[in-house]
Amino acid sequence: MKAIRCKAYGPPASLVIEEVENLKPNAKEVLVTVKACGLNFPDTLIIQGLYQIKPELPFTPGSDLAGIVKEVGEGVTHLKAGDEVFGFVAHGALAEEVIVPSNACFSKPPQMDFPIAASFMMAYGTSYHALKDRAKLKAGETLLVLGASGGVGLAAVELGKLLGARVIAAASNDEKLALCKSYGADEIINYNSQDLKTTLKEITNGKGVDVVYDPVGGNYSEAALRGTAWNGRFLVVGFAAGNIPKIPLNLPLLKGVSIVGVFWGGFAMKNPSENMQNTMTLMKWYAQGKLKPHIHSIYDLEETSNALEEMINRKVKGKLVIKVN
Structure with a gap:
């Protein structure tokens, strides 16, 4: 073959x-x-x-x-x-x-x-596990998705809306952000032309976001962490930017923020029955027309x-x- x-x-x-x-x-x-x-x-x-x-x-x-x-x-x-x-x-x-x-x-x-x-499987499996199992995202909370136009990012935008969150999508150009808007993003940030930390503060009226979904890493991670709310959850999904950020640990201390790792492949292998339940939920939503890769x-x-x-x-x-x- x-x-x-x-x-x-x-x-x-x-x-x-x-x-x-x-x-x-x-x-x-x-x-x-x-x-x-x-x-x-x-x-x-x-x-x-x-x-x-x-x-x-x-x-x-x-x-x-x-x-x-x-x-x-x-x-x-x-x-x-x-x-x-x-x-x-x-x-x-x-x-x-x-x-x-x-x-x-x-x-x-x-x-x-x-x-x-x-x-x-990987895009929606990763994002659903991240938001449901790791962040325990609740309806009414605010979710920031970095790299929001990519495979896992766009899935996180869709699923965040399905779970009842207010979704802020961040990406590198207006064309990518237009796609995010079409997938349900409530707010958008172009982090090549807007300061991420300042814009998050403006959008949330100074409160910050409850959950950060970060598949990017690099220079945006610390700014996103600084833009979290009290008791926020910062999801470490990947490092598409190529650089693994070094986070000052006083930041999660001051905000009561949890930094949570997301390794869906490991979860799926170690918890196959839970992963099967998640997969069945995703399949149901797809059949209902609620998910569109x-x-x-x-x-x-x-x-x-x-x-x-x-x-x-x-x-x-x-x-x-x-x-x-």
């Missing part, structure tokens, strides 16, 4: 596509013929050796996937060959076939096409390097998808 391979850590241009051995599922595993793979910002980091998880070289990147079950391993009872599914893996999805743990592989709703299904572009497998370059260069709004087979 064909697969994208990372043979040495480096930029997207260093990836190659080649034939690799066919796969066979073990117990509680599912072999899936991949139809689509959704790209996420961690994919750009893992190929450079900059992510917290470093697979043994060479490896196939890619986490979000949708496809058709080819074979199931012993002990898998909820799926069978021929079922249309979506799911996630630590890596390996940018290929014609992938092995998926059975507890991370779900039946695809008939009304959800493969590109949408491959765009769904935004796909920026669809690329062929052979164009994976170009797609990842587009993501690194901050040109993407919503999700990029790789079409396979």
Whole structure:
């Protein structure tokens, strides 16, 4: 089968596509013929050796996937060959076939096409876990989303509104912010032309925001933390800016703020039943038309390097998808 391979850590241009051995599922595993793979910002980091998880070289990147079950391993009872599914893996999805743990592989709703299904799990799974389980966001609270036009950011905007919050979306240009407004953002901040801390104070009448959703890191994290309200929650989701900020610890002390880590992949593996409940809720909302993943572009497998370059260069709004087979 064909697969994208990372043979040495480096930029997207260093990836190659080649034939690799066919796969066979073990117990509680599912072999899936991949139809689509959704790209996420961690994919750009893992190929450079900059992510917290470093697979043994060479490896196939890619986490979000949708496809058709080819074979199931012993002990898998909820799926069978021929079922249309979506799911996630630590890596390996940018290929014609992938092995998926059975507890991370779900039946695809008939009304959800493969590109949408491959765009769904990591973005919405991460954001729902962050807002519901980690921040315990309440109706009427104010939520600030940094990097709000990206895959997880846009999902956080949508879910924040569904949960009853007032949502402030922050992004780097007006085009991205227009998309955030169309997804329900109540207020917008262009942090390339507006001072984040000052604007937050103005928007909230000096109170500050109750929850910060931060998948960006870099220079904006401290300003967002300074813009939190008393007993606020600061969600550490990722570091798309490339720099891991060093936060002065007197700030959470003075504001009674909780800094809360969000690692959805770890949560999903350690708490599969809770993750399943979250997934079912998200599926229900999708079926009701309350969630609408935004796909920026669809690329062929052979164009994976170009797609990842587009993501690194901050040109993407919503999700990029790789079409396979």
